[in-house]
Amino acid sequence: MRRLSTLSREDKLLIQGLPAFVVLVLAAWVIWRLTADLGDVEARLLTWSNILELTWQHLQIVLICTVLVLALAVPCGVLLTRSRAAFLSPLVTGIANAGQAAPVIGVIVLLALVLGFGLWTAVLALTLYAFLPVLANTVAGLRGVDRGTVEAARGMGMSPTQVLMRVELPVAMPVIMAGARTALVLLVGAAAFATFIDAGGLGLLVQTGIIMFRYSILVSGAILVALLALLVEWAGRVMELLLRPRGLV
Amino acid sequence: MNQTATTEQAGTGAQLELVDVVKQYAGQKAPAVGGLSLTVEPGETVMFVGPSGCGKTTSLKMINRLIEPDSGRILIDGEDITAHDPTRLRRSIGYVIQGGGLLPHMTVADNVGLVPGLLHWERDRTAERVDELLDMVGLDPHVYRDRFPKELSGGQQQRVGVARGLAADPPIVLMDEPFGAVDPITRQRLQDELMSIQEELRKTIVCVTHDIDEAIKLGDRILILQEGAHIAQYDAPETILASPADDFVADFIGSGSKLKQLTLQRVGELGLSHPQTCRVGEPVAEVVPRVEAAGERSVVVLDERDRPREWLFLRTLAQHRTVPAPGHALQTVVDHRSTLSDALDAMLVSSHGGAMVTGARDRYLGVISYDTVTAHIQGLQKEAL
Numbered sequence: 001m002r003r004l005s006t007l008s009r010e011d012k013l014l015i016q017g018l019p020a021f022v023v024l025v026l027a028a029w030v031i032w033r034l035t036a037d038l039g040d041v042e043a044r045l046l047t048w049s050n051i052l053e054l055t056w057q058h059l060q061i062v063l064i065c066t067v068l069v070l071a072l073a074v075p076c077g078v079l080l081t082r083s084r085a086a087f088l089s090p091l092v093t094g095i096a097n098a099g100q101a102a103p104v105i106g107v108i109v110l111l112a113l114v115l116g117f118g119l120w121t122a123v124l125a126l127t128l129y130a131f132l133p134v135l136a137n138t139v140a141g142l143r144g145v146d147r148g149t150v151e152a153a154r155g156m157g158m159s160p161t162q163v164l165m166r167v168e169l170p171v172a173m174p175v176i177m178a179g180a181r182t183a184l185v186l187l188v189g190a191a192a193f194a195t196f197i198d199a200g201g202l203g204l205l206v207q208t209g210i211i212m213f214r215y216s217i218l219v220s221g222a223i224l225v226a227l228l229a230l231l232v233e234w235a236g237r238v239m240e241l242l243l244r245p246r247g248l249v
Numbered sequence: 250m251n252q253t254a255t256t257e258q259a260g261t262g263a264q265l266e267l268v269d270v271v272k273q274y275a276g277q278k279a280p281a282v283g284g285l286s287l288t289v290e291p292g293e294t295v296m297f298v299g300p301s302g303c304g305k306t307t308s309l310k311m312i313n314r315l316i317e318p319d320s321g322r323i324l325i326d327g328e329d330i331t332a333h334d335p336t337r338l339r340r341s342i343g344y345v346i347q348g349g350g351l352l353p354h355m356t357v358a359d360n361v362g363l364v365p366g367l368l369h370w371e372r373d374r375t376a377e378r379v380d381e382l383l384d385m386v387g388l389d390p391h392v393y394r395d396r397f398p399k400e401l402s403g404g405q406q407q408r409v410g411v412a413r414g415l416a417a418d419p420p421i422v423l424m425d426e427p428f429g430a431v432d433p434i435t436r437q438r439l440q441d442e443l444m445s446i447q448e449e450l451r452k453t454i455v456c457v458t459h460d461i462d463e464a465i466k467l468g469d470r471i472l473i474l475q476e477g478a479h480i481a482q483y484d485a486p487e488t489i490l491a492s493p494a495d496d497f498v499a500d501f502i503g504s505g506s507k508l509k510q511l512t513l514q515r516v517g518e519l520g521l522s523h524p525q526t527c528r529v530g531e532p533v534a535e536v537v538p539r540v541e542a543a544g545e546r547s548v549v550v551l552d553e554r555d556r557p558r559e560w561l562f563l564r565t566l567a568q569h570r571t572v573p574a575p576g577h578a579l580q581t582v583v584d585h586r587s588t589l590s591d592a593l594d595a596m597l598v599s600s601h602g603g604a605m606v607t608g609a610r611d612r613y614l615g616v617i618s619y620d621t622v623t624a625h626i627q628g629l630q631k632e633a634l
Contacts, residue, residue: 148346148348148350149350149352149353151315151346151350152344152346152350152351152352153352154315154339155313155315155339155344155346155350156339156340156344156363156364156367156413157336157337157338157339157340157341157364157367158336158363158367159336162367167352167354170354171352171353171354245354246354246397247353247354247355247356247397247398247399248353248354
């Protein structure tokens with residue numbers, strides 16, 4: 001990977017070190033699972049198939065939310081930086097701020113009371129929660145594009161759409177991607193609450209562990225969620241690296 | 250860039266006419282441009298100069314409608330363009346801005362090929378054109394084609410900016426302080442290159458600058474603007490220097506306008522002297538007697554392609570067996586199209602009281618001496634008396 005050489009030492013360490021750390025901790029947990037003398041409840045909850053199933057559910061929630069957040073927040077950010085729609089800015093940023101400031105557990109439960117339990121209610125609540133970082137970074141990234149560059153592009157005869165798609169968005173891409181990565185990591189953590197409204201995910205292990213006073217289940221759930229978050233963070237960084245237009249530092 | 254060339258060669262430029270163009274910004278009492286009317290002939294280079302805030306940049310940007318005029322008409326070859334689609338219009342007008350204004354995420358080739366791409370040229374044709382233009386602005390296409398703007402120096406970025414402005418062969422090219430962001434030596438070189446490009450292409454060029462010397466050097470005509478883009482004088486540089494229309498113009502071109510004539514006179518128009526020359530690799534034992542026989546103490550060193558490489562004193566040369574190839578770049582070389590004021594600049598760093606003059610492809614033509622230039626200045630002063 002030629003792009004790797006352009007990174008700072010910290011970034012290089014993170015890109016190469018994170019997966020190693022995740023593998024190490026996961027291996028330790030697997031060894032514990034294979035050798036520990038588990039009780040009846042633990043053995044039933046911590047079967048390999050059950051763990052895989054819960055992890056998959058967790059990932060599903062995160063992926064659906066990420067796609068939704070990107071599909072909604074980036075266009076919103078683009079809209080807010082167009083001079084004609086600038087008046088909408090306080091309203092949208094207000095909603096986005098409120099979405100992130102409100103405790104996610106509260107939003108999930110309240111929405112569930114109104115809309116009913118299940119996956120899609122969880123998705124709605126989490127999408128609101130992760131909306132702000134992508135929106136804020138899209139706006140900041142687009143505002144950060146040099147005015148002279150934009151004017152040069154217009155002066156060459158690019159239409160407004162071409163200026164946006166071929167100049168503004170590519171140049172703002174690194175900043176937007178950083179927001180998307182933040183959103184992803186927030187989502188992995190917050191998706192653990194989905195289990196409260198019957199939407200599955202690794203949160204189920206944590207919740208069951210607390211209710212039944214089985215610490216091995218609780219800790220297993222916590223470790224797996226943390227590892228997933230780290231892995232997603234890593235994937236985000238790799239994506240950032242691959243999607244960054246060449247020519248930008 | 251004298252006007253006779255226009256008649257000799259059918260230029261590719263178009264006529265540009267502004268008729269009573271007005272622009273008033275919201276919240277300002279006086280209009281930024283209050284009724285500007287002027288005509289630029291095909292193939293002519295017109296320089297817009299004036300104090301900052303005089304409306305020269307606003308006037309320029311109204312021509313490609315980056316700024317929409319409030320009223321008035323702008324005609325290209327007699328056709329009113331204020332009703333055209335601005336995006337299409339801009340593709341037919343070259344635009345060069347300070348610092349190059351290159352798109353940072355695109356390669357040099359993509360930047361130069363931008364407008365041909367927007368006009369849906371075929372890929373091969375665009376690639377060919379890009380190489381041709383890079384060559385024209387003095388950048389080796391094989392070396393620079395795939396580089397990104399941040400990998401270029403300021404002067405190189407500016408060259409790419411000029412190439413991009415010319416890419417789709419537009420009849421009119423607008424330049425907004427094109428050489429404002431580079432150092433004086435690079436600026437002089439870029440100006441010389443632009444002049445030789447223009448000699449060949451005869452575009453209609455409108456160029457904004459705050460530098461009166463640049464205006465005198467590059468312009469066929471100079472438009473001096475006062476606040477509100479009111480025309481103080483619109484004339485050939487010689488006329489403006491010889492008879493400024495009023496005190497404002499006189500103040501603006503500054504005192505010593507006789508000295509500014511140096512910016513009008515080209516090195517090639519003065520007599521060159523021809524001191525002894527030698528080749529890199531020639532035995533010193535043969536060179537020294539020849540030079541001494543001519544009664545000279547120094548010799549010009551040429552390489553195998555007739556390019557001047559160094560100007561050596563015999564006592565320096567005597568330390569070698571054969572004429573050495575120097576490594577460092579020369580400062581004391583001027584192009585035959587350079588102005589006398591550029592030549593004087595170059596002489597300041599020369600220890601020989603002169604500068605070597607080159608012609609096409611950097612071939613050696615001769616030497617211009619300080620004495621020749623001072624004699625010329627004295628002649629000018631006598632003329633004035």
